[in-house]
Amino acid sequence: MITSVKDNFMMDLINDQRDHLNRLPSSGSMTNFSTGAVRDAMQGKGFPSMIPTCALKSLAKRFEDGATKYGRDNWQKGIPLSRYCDAAHRHLWALRDGKTDEDHFGAVLWNIACWQKTKNMIESGMLPEELNDI
Template sequence: MIKDSGDRTEFETGAKRDMHAGKGRMDLLPWYGIMEVSKHCEEGALKYGEHNVDKGIPLHSLLDSASRHLAKYMVGMDDEDHLRAACWNLLWALNQRETHPELDDRFSVKQEKAEKKRPWISVECTNCMKRYPIAPEVWSYNADGVSIDNKILRCPFCKANEVHRYIGDLDGYADPDEKLVAVKCGGCNAHFGIPASNWNSMKACTIHNGEVLARCPRCGKDTFISEVKPDE
């Protein structure tokens, strides 16, 4: 069955083709440049074996090599075809965005991942046995990033300062593109957003009269948090 995007182009001859925007224009590629890069592929296959690069190379290595070859080309070094080598490394870096996205080890990306906040966690009061979610900043973690199992907190249900047990993380790291649910604090009335996956887990964990009992990240108090209505 032939795929059909519904976006047709009619030529002067009267013939029609599916020419959906976004497919790319293969007829506009720099074929002389591609033929040069293919020679680098041939030499690499002889040196390292065919499809060696398909196994995946950390992105920093490809970028390092591309930058080094480009610098050598720019200062006039001609001991090898440095421009061709730079293009080869950049093309494979581009290719790996689809084939090996997990090998993107650029420093800024690693730093961003490290700075992401831990997910909200579920804890249980050992006095009243009520469970409720709290922000990760409220809990303590050891040097390995593992949650400490027990901690004394003031329970918002029984109002006692009792030992709380760590139950587990409510979600994994939130997707930065994930939709945020608009909520407000019942104490300070601050409005803020919580990733939808976190909010759904918090509601599943504990809910009281349509509100979620949690610690507000703005005022730092245990209070009821509710979704913001359109007219609020």
């Protein structure tokens, strides 16, 4: 039977996908559960289940409010790191002063999260080095 180049390409693609599904990354260490189940170890992967949901909700709400006011991805266009640092400190001071005029917890989290992401984007060349002004 004669097969076309397209058929060969599709078969290769299917086989590559199957091979990819069969290769799960492994840390080299396993956890055995009392039920007999086994999973790759968690060390070094963090504990997302320990993050307080109230913090995540405040952060998510801050992203929503910012998207409404400035546009969904405005912050990803590039803001100098010093602006995040300064704003995070101002919101921390507002918390210490007992101010309740806005969600200062969410604002601190938002500024720290965006500071870290912006720094990562600068280091990976996705944003200009000039934004790293601290």
